[in-house]
Amino acid sequence: MTQGIPASRYILIGPTPPPFGGVSVYVSRLSKKLRGEGHHVSVVNPSALRGVRKLLALARLVFDPREASIQLHAFDFSAMAAMIVRPFRKKLQYMDHNTAIYQRDLGRIRHYLFARVLRDSDEIVFVSRKAIDYYRGKGFKIAPHVQVRSPFLPPSLEDEGRIVATYSAETKKFVETHSPLLIANASAILFYGDVELYGLDMCVDLVARLKPDFPRIGMVFAIADATINADYIETVRRRIVEAGIQDNFHFLTGQRELWPLFRVADLMLRPTSDDGYGISLAEAISFDCAALASDVTGRPNGTSVFQSRNADAFYERAVALLRSRKLKKGVPT
Template identity: 25%
Template sequence: MTKKKKMLLVGPVPPPAGGVSIHLWRLKHLLDDQFEIDLVDESRNIKAAYFNIRQKKFLRYWKKVAWSDFLFIHSGLNALRFFHILSAKLLGKKIVLTLHAYPEEKSGLNRWIDERFFGWCDIIISVNAEMLERVTLPAKKTFVQYAFLPPVMQEEKELPAAVQQLLSTQKAQGKKIIVSNAWRLDRFNNQDVYGVDMCLAAVKKIKDKGVPIHFIFNIATIDMFGPAYEAYQQQIVADGLQNEFSLINEELSFVKLMEQADVVVRPTNTDGDSLSIREALFLNKPVLSSDVVKRPEGTILFANRNQEAFEKALIELLTNETAQLNQASSNSYDYYKSYYTHLLGSI
């Protein structure tokens, strides 16, 4: 039997759940039987089960690096990236770095420093091609691979009882379920980033047309946006949409919510590579999204912040069965497993 390589997987471990932490956790599950894996957590949420670099127990950290054959780094902060890269180099370990983000506004000097450090890595993975236009990396060891990994459905938490009851009640009334989500009620260009306002207006129009629906919009974090959240709740009542629109603030698995939905929407006015869209496509759900950035194949698009176009496309999805067919070519679980196994096995 071939001896498994030892991987030290470094980055934020959920909870809390975010794009990078979800990617890291799914990657661990994907490769658990291919590599011997240990974790170094970088989350501000210290967990007893995992060593966290923020505990500043550096001797223990360097022992983990010494144990490994290679580091697989998913850090968001450059200081942590540099620290891990330098530690690995000093201890003679191979390095794989995934860049989940790289800002456009970096100065020439900062980019030059990044390029020197990143150049020490054996493999560099960029989650989109656009980032490679912002920083120059060695072509022979740089790969583009979107951050999406298939959800481990058996690992996803069941929906809260109140949310499951809401779904069951609305479905029993013959309503189609539309879902969307937001991290917070942030604003960009003085507009709601996630388009809650657009969704409310669309539901009012759909109700007037007599189409039976229920829209569930989950806001993951309230923070300083409590007044905006309450204002939307009051608008739901004022517009008489209590039976058609539920704005909720629940800690839940959105992929589990999408699993029971008929349509997924993402009317954002700024965005990255949305994990929710890729998850919905993987689940073969029709996805309606703004065209504010390039979206994955199979996404149904409408012009950013165009209310009329949004409503027209949504009504078409709800009333035309053929419009709901998802044409995306989702890669299988085995595809991602094979991709990462071969890529990491090459170092």
């Protein structure tokens, strides 16, 4: 805490790891940062609570008369309702991380709750200007005091050893013996309409096209939950073998943080068909790893973009980035 500034009380409402995702990692790092500054921080993860436990947790927030700043990082309607009816004045900040959540048919009541949060919040933060335009296009009134701010907070380097220890010996060997090294990730293999959301299929095709020029290329594709659409993943594994890139493609599954890999990787890929901010891109750039992403939303400064689902544009930008940079390490041929 800065000398002379009194400690404040913060209540963060949002997901926390596991699972590891952009929002949960942000909430975790923010709570650690605020505590390190000497503030009092409480974290409520509404997705981890059910029934009576959830109601009691939210009721304690609503009827606590102490002054506090509440930050809402969850698109959770019980939490939104609690914020609307709170009888004691607490500063409310709503931070919108991803418009994709709203794109479902929410119904009139949930639409009303969200509109009230946008209207009643003392501070509204979006991760991109595109999100503001999207909501205004849906008829929501966005207050003039809205901010656009990056949700990226740098990781704590002291955690690196603990995270690397969660990687298998196979993963470590793959990373050490391939160059250039590419990284991509997905919370799970999901579909946006009929299109794969995180672009695993595009990464497979990209590695197959790059291998003639980069025979020791390696792709680490991290999937936090590989039990979802497991049959599709097996189909992709067979496709990898048919393409002759089984020695160049490695799946890293399970709940793990990836940022230590960016310290040795050459290119981070995010060929998503819909997306939020993409914190992994900002992490990669902060560790001098090039980043290439689809143009479906605003991206962190320094990211190269290509037209979403355009395989040729994806390949051309990837080749240009790899050839314009000094690769981080060499490997035995």
